[in-house]
Amino acid sequence: MQRRFHSSCDFRKAITIEELRAIAKRRLPAFALEYLEGGAEDEVTLRRNRDAFERIAFVPRTLADVSKRDLSVEVFGKKSPLPIAIAPTGSSGLFAPRGDLALARAAASFGIPFTQSTVSTLRLETVVEGAGGQHWMQLYMLKDRSVTEAIVSRAAAAGSEALVLTTDTVVFGNREWDRRHYVRPGKLELSSTLEVLLHPRWMWDVLVPNGMPVFENILEFMPDKNANPVRTRAFLVRQMDPSITFKEVAWLRSIWPRKLVVKGVLDVEDAGRLADAGVDGIIVSNHGARQLDGSVSPMDVLPKIAEAVGGRLCVMVDGGFRRGTDVVKAIGLGAHLVLLGRATLYGLAAGGEEGVKHALGILREEIDRTVGLLGVTSLSECATRLRPASY
Ligand SMILES: Cc1cc2nc3c(=O)[nH]c(=O)nc-3n(C[C@H](O)[C@H](O)[C@H](O)COP(=O)(O)O)c2cc1C
Numbered sequence: 001m002q003r004r005f006h007s008s009c010d011f012r013k014a015i016t017i018e019e020l021r022a023i024a025k026r027r028l029p030a031f032a033l034e035y036l037e038g039g040a041e042d043e044v045t046l047r048r049n050r051d052a053f054e055r056i057a058f059v060p061r062t063l064a065d066v067s068k069r070d071l072s073v074e075v076f077g078k079k080s081p082l083p084i085a086i087a088p089t090g091s092s093g094l095f096a097p098r099g100d101l102a103l104a105r106a107a108a109s110f111g112i113p114f115t116q117s118t119v120s121t122l123r124l125e126t127v128v129e130g131a132g133g134q135h136w137m138q139l140y141m142l143k144d145r146s147v148t149e150a151i152v153s154r155a156a157a158a159g160s161e162a163l164v165l166t167t168d169t170v171v172f173g174n175r176e177w178d179r180r181h182y183v184r185p186g187k188l189e190l191s192s193t194l195e196v197l198l199h200p201r202w203m204w205d206v207l208v209p210n211g212m213p214v215f216e217n218i219l220e221f222m223p224d225k226n227a228n229p230v231r232t233r234a235f236l237v238r239q240m241d242p243s244i245t246f247k248e249v250a251w252l253r254s255i256w257p258r259k260l261v262v263k264g265v266l267d268v269e270d271a272g273r274l275a276d277a278g279v280d281g282i283i284v285s286n287h288g289a290r291q292l293d294g295s296v297s298p299m300d301v302l303p304k305i306a307e308a309v310g311g312r313l314c315v316m317v318d319g320g321f322r323r324g325t326d327v328v329k330a331i332g333l334g335a336h337l338v339l340l341g342r343a344t345l346y347g348l349a350a351g352g353e354e355g356v357k358h359a360l361g362i363l364r365e366e367i368d369r370t371v372g373l374l375g376v377t378s379l380s381e382c383a384t385r386l387r388p389a390s391y
Helices: 017-027 030-037 044-054 099-110 124-131 145-158 190-198 200-210 216-221 233-239 246-255 268-276 298-309 324-332 342-374 379-385
Strands: 056-058 073-075 078-080 084-086 114-116 135-139 162-166 182-184 259-265 281-284 314-318 337-340 386-388
Touching (some): 030 342, 044 324, 056 324, 084 099, 099 342, 281 298, 324 342, 379 386
Parallel strands (some): 135 162, 162 259
Antiparallel strands (some): 056 386
């Protein structure tokens, strides 16, 4: 018998993140799907991010009373009901109308943080006001520092609780599968444009109401006032500042009053230097395998980094998380929090805000079940239940 997922497009029937992914695949035109899914070059790291979880096995206890289970963690001195948050993803308006608002509202309804990208298709103020909840603002250090500074002060004024500086995109990754949809930067291939016609629902939901979403969050600084994700990638790539060092982190520390997080750390020494620099958190991440192909998976380096700096700052991790078991493994290896990139985007593409809630609901249930099956009652006990899979 051949096993198959539900073939319906109803996200409510999805019982796994993988099924939401299958729905997202059917819904999105190829150029948008490739932007969501793709990794850099041969996608070795994309596979590695997933494979890393299989190398870790559980040794559950038995006959332990697990009738009451606590899934909360402490993040920046505050209790958070779940060990997850939503990672920053640019151009979310390509996947559903007002995508960032949908993500942020879903996060707020689960009591978890939402991180908004610099290259969001909504202004950060719109998202803070429209969603409430815990808003974190992601920052790219653009060559034009006045743009960077303006985003920092807007985030401070709007009430963002954390500023997340992404440091692994100073040189832009080589996403070849993505590039294949373009004749040249900003110009879709005719075949990719025509392929959009095969996705009437996407056209109707995303394109018809407002046209192609634009980079509203930084529109005032863009030379092109129709700056949409297809047209302006080249501008953004040119604007990334490859000269940044720990000096810029110190500068941000001096102008940003709340929690400061650095995203894109894979090296234990860098983690130590960031702790010395007074940052409040790091995200162990390879940018969802979209930057340097061949780089290690965050899960492979997490234990050493957590051991070195876990007592001094908040250690977060992202990359490849699709299951509750994945999240529990990361917490067991020393992470304080896990960030979700594609997992919640699949929900967004499959069903907008309700789709994201559905994705978060699946993960909450899976985390809860995993803790119970492990024979423990809290996430802090999970560390003792992990072994290398060869054990
Ligand atoms: C479509 C997409 C857009 C992204 N845009 C950004 C971004 O604007 N800023 C950023 O720091 N990271 C960005 N990322 C990386 C995510 O924050 C996160 O590190 C990554 O998605 C985690 O891997 P996962 O997708 O396997 O969960 C993006 C990822 C995806 C999939």
